[in-house]
Amino acid sequence: MDKIPILRMGAFLLVTIQVDLYDRLALNLEADLVQMVNKTNAKGVLIDISAVSIVDSFMGRIIGNIASMSKILDAETVVVGMQPAVAITLIELGLPLKGVHTALDMEKGMNLLKSMINETEEDADEDQTENDFIAE
Amino acid sequence: MKPKRTQTKTRLKMTLSLSKDTIQVLKEQDVVFLKNRVKETAVKIKMGLVNQTRLLTAASELVRNMMRYADGGVCIIEVVSSGRNNGIRLTFSDRGPGIPDIAAAMRDGFSTGKSLGLGLPGTKRLVNEFDIKSKVGEGTVITILKWANG
Numbered sequence: 667m668d669k670i671p672i673l674r675m676g677a678f679l680l681v682t683i684q685v686d687l688y689d690r691l692a693l694n695l696e697a698d699l700v701q702m703v704n705k706t707n708a709k710g711v712l713i714d715i716s717a718v719s720i721v722d723s724f725m726g727r728i729i730g731n732i733a734s735m736s737k738i739l740d741a742e743t744v745v746v747g748m749q750p751a752v753a754i755t756l757i758e759l760g761l762p763l764k765g766v767h768t769a770l771d772m773e774k775g776m777n778l779l780k781s782m783i784n785e786t787e788e789d790a791d792e793d794q795t796e797n798d799f800i801a802e
Numbered sequence: 803m804k805p806k807r808t809q810t811k812t813r814l815k816m817t818l819s820l821s822k823d824t825i826q827v828l829k830e831q832d833v834v835f836l837k838n839r840v841k842e843t844a845v846k847i848k849m850g851l852v853n854q855t856r857l858l859t860a861a862s863e864l865v866r867n868m869m870r871y872a873d874g875g876v877c878i879i880e881v882v883s884s885g886r887n888n889g890i891r892l893t894f895s896d897r898g899p900g901i902p903d904i905a906a907a908m909r910d911g912f913s914t915g916k917s918l919g920l921g922l923p924g925t926k927r928l929v930n931e932f933d934i935k936s937k938v939g940e941g942t943v944i945t946i947l948k949w950a951n952g
Contacts, residue, residue, distance in 0.1 A: 686834075688830060688834060689830070689866070719858070720837070720859050720862055721859070722862040722863050722866070723863060723917065723918050723920040723924060724862075724866060724917070726918075727917070751851050751852045751855035754855070754856075755852075755928065758924070758927050758928055759859065759863075759920055759925075759928060760924050760927070761918070761920060761924070
Protein backbone atom coordinates (compact mmCIF):
# COMPACT_ATOMS: atom_id res chain seq x y z
CA MET A 667 0.00 0.00 0.00
CA ASP A 668 1.36 3.42 -0.95
CA LYS A 669 1.84 5.95 1.78
CA ILE A 670 2.38 9.69 1.74
CA PRO A 671 5.27 10.65 4.02
CA ILE A 672 4.65 13.11 6.83
CA LEU A 673 7.75 15.02 7.90
CA ARG A 674 8.17 16.78 11.21
CA MET A 675 9.89 20.14 11.37
CA GLY A 676 9.85 21.72 14.80
CA ALA A 677 6.24 22.35 15.76
CA PHE A 678 5.04 21.76 12.20
CA LEU A 679 4.19 18.76 10.07
CA LEU A 680 5.03 18.88 6.37
CA VAL A 681 3.20 16.83 3.76
CA THR A 682 4.14 16.96 0.10
CA ILE A 683 1.73 15.12 -2.14
CA GLN A 684 3.75 14.01 -5.15
CA VAL A 685 1.26 11.62 -6.72
CA ASP A 686 -2.29 11.96 -7.90
CA LEU A 687 -4.41 10.98 -4.97
CA TYR A 688 -6.81 8.11 -5.20
CA ASP A 689 -9.51 7.65 -2.61
CA ARG A 690 -7.88 5.12 -0.30
CA LEU A 691 -4.57 7.00 -0.28
CA ALA A 692 -6.37 10.22 0.69
CA LEU A 693 -8.28 8.49 3.48
CA ASN A 694 -5.04 6.99 4.82
CA LEU A 695 -3.39 10.38 4.74
CA GLU A 696 -6.26 11.89 6.69
CA ALA A 697 -5.99 9.24 9.41
CA ASP A 698 -2.17 9.29 9.55
CA LEU A 699 -2.00 13.04 9.70
CA VAL A 700 -4.49 13.40 12.52
CA GLN A 701 -2.65 10.69 14.46
CA MET A 702 0.64 12.50 13.91
CA VAL A 703 -0.78 15.83 15.07
CA ASN A 704 -1.80 14.13 18.27
CA LYS A 705 1.44 12.19 18.71
CA THR A 706 3.87 15.00 17.97
CA ASN A 707 1.83 17.78 19.54
CA ALA A 708 2.18 19.73 16.30
CA LYS A 709 0.91 23.31 16.13
CA GLY A 710 0.68 23.51 12.36
CA VAL A 711 0.23 21.34 9.27
CA LEU A 712 1.54 22.39 5.86
CA ILE A 713 0.21 20.49 2.86
CA ASP A 714 1.88 21.01 -0.50
CA ILE A 715 -0.40 20.08 -3.40
CA SER A 716 1.66 21.63 -6.21
CA ALA A 717 1.99 18.24 -7.92
CA VAL A 718 -1.71 17.40 -7.68
CA SER A 719 -3.50 17.98 -10.97
CA ILE A 720 -7.01 16.96 -9.95
CA VAL A 721 -8.93 17.81 -6.79
CA ASP A 722 -12.51 16.59 -7.00
CA SER A 723 -15.26 16.88 -4.39
CA PHE A 724 -13.98 13.85 -2.47
CA MET A 725 -10.40 15.14 -2.26
CA GLY A 726 -11.72 18.58 -1.41
CA ARG A 727 -13.70 17.10 1.42
CA ILE A 728 -10.65 15.25 2.73
CA ILE A 729 -8.61 18.47 2.70
CA GLY A 730 -11.42 20.23 4.56
CA ASN A 731 -11.66 17.35 7.03
CA ILE A 732 -7.93 17.42 7.74
CA ALA A 733 -8.16 21.16 8.45
CA SER A 734 -11.15 20.83 10.80
CA MET A 735 -9.77 17.76 12.59
CA SER A 736 -6.41 19.45 13.11
CA LYS A 737 -8.19 22.57 14.31
CA ILE A 738 -9.93 20.76 17.13
CA LEU A 739 -6.57 19.21 18.04
CA ASP A 740 -5.22 22.78 18.25
CA ALA A 741 -3.21 22.77 15.01
CA GLU A 742 -3.63 25.09 12.02
CA THR A 743 -3.59 23.78 8.45
CA VAL A 744 -2.26 25.64 5.44
CA VAL A 745 -2.55 24.26 1.90
CA VAL A 746 0.11 25.57 -0.46
CA GLY A 747 0.96 25.43 -4.16
CA MET A 748 -2.45 24.84 -5.67
CA GLN A 749 -2.34 24.88 -9.48
CA PRO A 750 -4.47 27.63 -11.07
CA ALA A 751 -6.47 25.09 -13.09
CA VAL A 752 -7.31 23.24 -9.88
CA ALA A 753 -8.50 26.47 -8.24
CA ILE A 754 -10.76 27.23 -11.23
CA THR A 755 -12.19 23.72 -11.19
CA LEU A 756 -12.82 23.72 -7.43
CA ILE A 757 -14.83 26.93 -7.56
CA GLU A 758 -16.85 25.83 -10.60
CA LEU A 759 -17.51 22.54 -8.91
CA GLY A 760 -18.93 24.51 -5.97
CA LEU A 761 -16.25 23.73 -3.40
CA PRO A 762 -14.73 26.93 -2.06
CA LEU A 763 -12.70 25.10 0.64
CA LYS A 764 -13.99 27.34 3.39
CA GLY A 765 -12.04 27.12 6.62
CA VAL A 766 -8.86 26.00 4.89
CA HIS A 767 -5.98 28.47 4.91
CA THR A 768 -4.02 28.66 1.68
CA ALA A 769 -0.77 30.24 0.54
CA LEU A 770 0.90 30.44 -2.85
CA ASP A 771 4.10 28.60 -1.98
CA MET A 772 5.89 26.74 0.80
CA GLU A 773 7.68 29.83 2.12
CA LYS A 774 4.55 31.97 2.34
CA GLY A 775 2.69 29.07 3.89
CA MET A 776 5.37 28.68 6.54
CA ASN A 777 5.20 32.40 7.37
CA LEU A 778 1.42 32.24 7.57
CA LEU A 779 1.59 29.29 9.97
CA LYS A 780 4.15 31.04 12.14
CA SER A 781 2.09 34.23 12.31
CA MET A 782 -1.08 32.29 13.11
CA ILE A 783 0.59 30.43 15.92
CA ASN A 784 2.14 33.57 17.41
CA GLU A 785 -1.22 35.26 17.26
CA THR A 786 -2.93 32.39 19.02
CA GLU A 787 -0.35 32.51 21.78
CA GLU A 788 -0.75 36.26 22.21
CA ASP A 789 -4.50 35.90 22.20
CA ALA A 790 -4.30 33.22 24.84
CA ASP A 791 -2.27 35.59 26.96
CA GLU A 792 -4.82 38.33 26.60
CA ASP A 793 -7.80 36.03 26.85
CA GLN A 794 -9.14 37.12 23.47
CA THR A 795 -9.74 33.85 21.77
CA GLU A 796 -12.30 35.32 19.37
CA ASN A 797 -9.51 36.98 17.42
CA ASP A 798 -8.07 33.62 16.34
CA PHE A 799 -9.76 33.79 13.00
CA ILE A 800 -8.51 37.22 12.05
CA ALA A 801 -5.24 35.83 10.73
CA GLU A 802 -3.97 37.46 7.56
CA MET B 803 -24.81 26.91 -55.65
CA LYS B 804 -26.94 28.10 -52.78
CA PRO B 805 -28.57 24.85 -51.62
CA LYS B 806 -25.19 23.14 -51.70
CA ARG B 807 -23.83 25.64 -49.21
CA THR B 808 -26.64 25.09 -46.70
CA GLN B 809 -26.01 21.39 -46.95
CA THR B 810 -22.37 21.82 -45.98
CA LYS B 811 -23.39 24.02 -43.09
CA THR B 812 -25.72 21.45 -41.60
CA ARG B 813 -23.11 18.78 -42.04
CA LEU B 814 -20.58 20.90 -40.19
CA LYS B 815 -22.90 21.27 -37.24
CA MET B 816 -23.20 17.51 -36.84
CA THR B 817 -21.08 15.92 -34.18
CA LEU B 818 -18.94 13.17 -35.63
CA SER B 819 -17.35 10.46 -33.59
CA LEU B 820 -13.73 9.96 -34.59
CA SER B 821 -12.55 7.26 -32.23
CA LYS B 822 -14.09 5.07 -29.59
CA ASP B 823 -12.53 3.35 -26.64
CA THR B 824 -14.40 1.22 -24.11
CA ILE B 825 -13.03 0.71 -20.63
CA GLN B 826 -14.45 -1.51 -17.93
CA VAL B 827 -14.26 -0.02 -14.46
CA LEU B 828 -14.57 -2.55 -11.67
CA LYS B 829 -11.59 -1.98 -9.38
CA GLU B 830 -9.74 1.04 -8.05
CA GLN B 831 -6.84 0.36 -10.44
CA ASP B 832 -9.27 0.66 -13.35
CA VAL B 833 -10.12 4.17 -12.17
CA VAL B 834 -6.47 5.21 -12.41
CA PHE B 835 -6.22 3.59 -15.86
CA LEU B 836 -9.38 5.37 -17.03
CA LYS B 837 -8.17 8.77 -15.82
CA ASN B 838 -4.83 8.27 -17.57
CA ARG B 839 -6.56 7.29 -20.80
CA VAL B 840 -8.85 10.33 -20.68
CA LYS B 841 -5.83 12.54 -20.01
CA GLU B 842 -3.89 11.03 -22.95
CA THR B 843 -6.88 11.56 -25.24
CA ALA B 844 -7.26 15.18 -24.08
CA VAL B 845 -3.59 15.86 -24.73
CA LYS B 846 -3.87 14.25 -28.17
CA ILE B 847 -6.63 16.63 -29.28
CA LYS B 848 -4.69 19.57 -27.77
CA MET B 849 -7.25 20.41 -25.13
CA GLY B 850 -6.20 23.36 -22.95
CA LEU B 851 -4.92 22.66 -19.46
CA VAL B 852 -7.87 24.19 -17.63
CA ASN B 853 -10.37 22.26 -19.75
CA GLN B 854 -8.35 19.07 -19.23
CA THR B 855 -8.57 19.62 -15.49
CA ARG B 856 -12.33 20.28 -15.72
CA LEU B 857 -12.91 17.15 -17.79
CA LEU B 858 -10.75 14.94 -15.57
CA THR B 859 -12.40 16.25 -12.44
CA ALA B 860 -15.83 15.59 -13.95
CA ALA B 861 -14.76 12.08 -14.95
CA SER B 862 -13.40 11.52 -11.47
CA GLU B 863 -16.74 12.47 -9.90
CA LEU B 864 -18.77 10.25 -12.22
CA VAL B 865 -16.51 7.23 -11.95
CA ARG B 866 -16.62 7.51 -8.17
CA ASN B 867 -20.42 7.54 -8.23
CA MET B 868 -20.36 4.50 -10.48
CA MET B 869 -18.04 2.63 -8.10
CA ARG B 870 -19.88 3.64 -4.96
CA TYR B 871 -23.47 3.16 -5.99
CA ALA B 872 -23.29 0.55 -8.73
CA ASP B 873 -20.11 -1.47 -8.03
CA GLY B 874 -18.59 -0.31 -11.28
CA GLY B 875 -19.61 -0.12 -14.89
CA VAL B 876 -18.35 0.79 -18.33
CA CYS B 877 -16.92 4.04 -19.66
CA ILE B 878 -16.74 4.88 -23.36
CA ILE B 879 -14.21 7.53 -24.39
CA GLU B 880 -14.95 9.14 -27.75
CA VAL B 881 -13.16 11.83 -29.67
CA VAL B 882 -15.85 13.88 -31.39
CA SER B 883 -15.64 16.64 -33.92
CA SER B 884 -18.06 19.35 -34.90
CA GLY B 885 -16.83 21.72 -37.54
CA ARG B 886 -13.38 22.87 -36.52
CA ASN B 887 -13.83 22.03 -32.88
CA ASN B 888 -12.73 18.73 -31.38
CA GLY B 889 -13.90 17.40 -28.08
CA ILE B 890 -14.17 14.38 -25.85
CA ARG B 891 -17.40 12.60 -25.04
CA LEU B 892 -17.48 10.26 -22.06
CA THR B 893 -20.36 7.85 -21.50
CA PHE B 894 -20.61 6.18 -18.12
CA SER B 895 -23.10 3.35 -17.94
CA ASP B 896 -23.81 1.06 -15.03
CA ARG B 897 -26.31 -1.55 -14.00
CA GLY B 898 -26.74 -0.15 -10.53
CA PRO B 899 -29.90 0.66 -8.59
CA GLY B 900 -30.71 3.76 -10.69
CA ILE B 901 -31.67 7.21 -9.48
CA PRO B 902 -35.34 7.55 -8.44
CA ASP B 903 -35.42 11.36 -8.46
CA ILE B 904 -33.01 12.83 -11.00
CA ALA B 905 -34.16 16.41 -10.34
CA ALA B 906 -33.22 16.03 -6.67
CA ALA B 907 -29.91 14.37 -7.52
CA MET B 908 -29.04 17.34 -9.74
CA ARG B 909 -29.54 19.79 -6.87
CA ASP B 910 -26.53 21.12 -4.98
CA GLY B 911 -26.16 19.52 -1.60
CA PHE B 912 -28.40 16.52 -2.22
CA SER B 913 -26.87 13.13 -1.43
CA THR B 914 -28.15 9.72 -0.46
CA GLY B 915 -24.61 8.75 0.52
CA LYS B 916 -22.56 10.63 3.07
CA SER B 917 -20.97 12.98 0.55
CA LEU B 918 -21.29 16.71 -0.05
CA GLY B 919 -23.82 16.25 -2.85
CA LEU B 920 -21.74 18.23 -5.33
CA GLY B 921 -20.91 15.39 -7.71
CA LEU B 922 -23.69 15.62 -10.30
CA PRO B 923 -24.49 19.36 -10.25
CA GLY B 924 -20.78 20.19 -10.01
CA THR B 925 -19.95 17.91 -12.92
CA LYS B 926 -22.62 19.59 -15.02
CA ARG B 927 -21.01 22.97 -14.39
CA LEU B 928 -17.61 21.68 -15.51
CA VAL B 929 -18.60 20.33 -18.94
CA ASN B 930 -20.28 21.69 -22.10
CA GLU B 931 -22.94 19.03 -22.42
CA PHE B 932 -24.42 16.81 -19.76
CA ASP B 933 -27.07 14.15 -20.16
CA ILE B 934 -28.43 11.73 -17.60
CA LYS B 935 -30.76 8.81 -18.06
CA SER B 936 -31.68 6.52 -15.23
CA LYS B 937 -34.19 3.82 -14.53
CA VAL B 938 -34.72 2.38 -11.08
CA GLY B 939 -33.59 -1.23 -10.96
CA GLU B 940 -31.91 -1.06 -14.37
CA GLY B 941 -29.08 1.42 -14.13
CA THR B 942 -27.83 4.84 -15.06
CA VAL B 943 -26.21 6.29 -18.19
CA ILE B 944 -24.47 9.66 -17.96
CA THR B 945 -22.93 11.33 -20.99
CA ILE B 946 -20.69 14.37 -20.78
CA LEU B 947 -18.98 16.32 -23.53
CA LYS B 948 -16.13 18.78 -23.28
CA TRP B 949 -14.83 20.75 -26.26
CA ALA B 950 -11.11 21.31 -26.57
CA ASN B 951 -11.70 25.07 -26.75
CA GLY B 952 -14.70 26.43 -24.93
